[in-house]
Amino acid sequence: MIQVADTHDGADRAADLRAVLVDELRGRGKIATAAVEAAFRRVPRERFMPDGTDLTVAYGVDNSVxxxxxxxxxxxxxxxxxxxxxxxxxxxxxxxxxxxxxxxxxxxxxxxxxxxxxxxxxxxxxxxxxxxxxxxxxxxxxxxxxxxxxxxxxxxxxxxxxxxxxxxxxxxxxxxxxxxxxxxxxxxxxxxxxxxxxxxxxxxxxxxxxxxxxxxxxxxxxxxxxxxxxxRHPDRVFLLPDGNGRNVRLSFDSGAPREISRLDGVLATERVERWSGVTIDNGVSFADLHLWFAWFLPGFCRIAPDEGTDLAAERRWFPFGVVSGAGFAYLAVRPAAEGEGAEFGARAYGPDGQRAAASMVEQIQAWDRDGRHTEPTFHYWPVGSDPSLISADAPVMDKTHGVVTISWP
Incomplete structure (x- = not known):
């Protein structure tokens, strides 16, 4: 049986939190029109949450439940x-x-x-x-x-x-x-x-x-x-064993390496680093760098280490990686040499670790030069569309029912 979430302090507190939420969403530019604002002010958000959801969670700006x-x-x-x-x-x-x-x-x-x-x-x-x-x-x-x-x-x-x-x-x-x-x-x-x-x-x-x-x-x-x-489109997932019965998972949406066996034992090799000279201030989003990797970094993958692996215990890294030959690299940061903030780089393993790290750093620098201060636009071309309408130099990502192109910059 579905029950209305326990509001504890009652409808008045929910109404107050609703008003605060709307004001914050308007301040952030997420609500821009009177129609959306009126809907958010009218609908009791807490009543659609699982039973027992706290009001502060129900009315948090960034909370999914x-x-x-x-x-x-x-x-x-x-x-x-x-x-x-x-x-x-x-x-x-x-x-x-x-x-x-x-x-x-x-x-x-x-x-x-x-x-x-x-x-x-x-x-x-x-x-x-x-x-x-x-x-x-x-x-x-x-x-x-x-x-x-x-x-x-x-x-x-x-x-x-x-x-x-x-x-x-x-x-x-x-x-x-x-x-x-x-x-x-x-x-x-x-x-x-x-x-x-x-x-x-x-x-x-x-x-x-x-x-x-x-x-x-x-x-x-x-x-x-x-x-x-x-x-549904499941990723292809490969496990890199660390020699202690734990694994680092590499997930590929597309473009998985044909010879993933070349990575056997890479986590036992000496780790290498390569740094880009590209920095970012503390607290500034760099989500578009991840998107840049997805479009322009061959061998791109996402990473999930098991608890107990060296990578899981490491600090100042992010779950985006690349496989190149017999090398595996992942995005990392270190304190910027001058001022506050951090410098982007890559840490890598394997006989081709330096090559993998270099490919990632090259795209960090390309993003900084060509994509960092611009917004990409996207086009979707269903199967049967006139291919002559697609710009000859547009990056293309194949899908089952069509292709996606990106303009960036």
Whole structure:
């Protein structure tokens, strides 16, 4: 049985925290329009949280709250953080009277959408998991939105039969590709907002339909639980043993090395370092460096060391790496030689460790020179698009149903 989260201090405290949250989201630029602001002020966010969720968690700007885990303890459904919910609603350009599809049900986001589109609009929310849709349906009914949102069990990879066309589609799970069936149900012009996984790095991108392709209008840094069903795209994972029964996991979205066996025993070799001369001030985000790696660093991977490995105990490193031949390198920082902040570099293992470190440092320097102070734009070209429309020098990332291109700068 679903129960409303215990608010402890009652509705007055929830209302106060709601007002504070909205003010902060406006101050950060995540809420920009009166319609989204009104929705956030009206919907009782705490009532869509798991039972017992503290109000300060429910109304935290950056707090996502897991609502379901699989048998291995991996999160497969959650309530997204307030900042990204607000931002995605703005990215989708949702207005009164629109018909909107939400992929990935939870109840809360659908309630926001219902408030924005109003009685003349229509909201459809789908999820592949019947437990998730049942929870969303119950919460929407309990909070007065049962007749304003239609919740369905469906695999969005195949569209939503009997529904659409939609003025906007908001996908709230990590998507490796864009299903043709969803594009078939998106009006032209229409807006698609989704967390697109590009070589293991995600950006929540607002795409506007433009003739044969989609062009980005905005992008936001965020993480989401991955899509399930036929649209799921599992990484290829390789284990580097450390000689003590523990491993460092290397996850490749695409482009995994053909001869990964060349890395056998690399963690037993002497570690080497290479530094870039590129620095960053303390407290400044460098999330775009990760995106740059995903697009321009051959052999890019993500890293997860077991507890007890030397890497897990090491400080001042980040879980982004590269494999080059018989070498493995990962992103690291050290105190800047002058002033405050840190310098980017690479630490590496293996006979080709220096080569791997050099390839990473080369891209750190390229990002600093060509990408650091500019915003990338993205285009999605479905299968069947006219290839002559794609710029000859555009970097291209292959997907199952099309290709993504990036302009940066």
């Amino acid at each position: 897991v609502t379901k885990r699989d048998e291995h303890g991996v999160a497969i459904s959650s309530v997204s953080a307030a900042y990204i919910q607000a931002r995605m609603l703005e990215q989708a350009e949702v207005r009164s009277g629109m018909t909107v599809l939400e992929v990935g049900s939870g109840g809360l986001n659908a309630a926001y959408l219902a408030e924005i589109v109003g009685p003349q609009g229509r909201v459809v929310s789908v999820d592949i998991d019947p437990e998730v849709t049942a929870r969303a349906t119950t919460l929407l009914e309990q909070n007065g939105y049962g007749d304003r949102v239609r919740v369905l069990v469906a695999d969005a990879e195949h569209g939503v039969p009997g529904e659409g066309p939609f003025d906007a589609v908001i996908v709230t799970v990590g998507a490796w590709d864009i299903p043709p069936a969803l594009l078939d149900q998106l009006r032209n012009p229409g807006v698609l907002v989704l967390p697109l996984i590009m070589n293991g790095v995600t950006r929540t991108i607002g795409f506007r339909r433009a003739s044969e392709h989609l062009s980005s209008t905005s992008a936001e840094v965020a993480g989401f639980v991955p899509m399930q069903g036929d649209g």
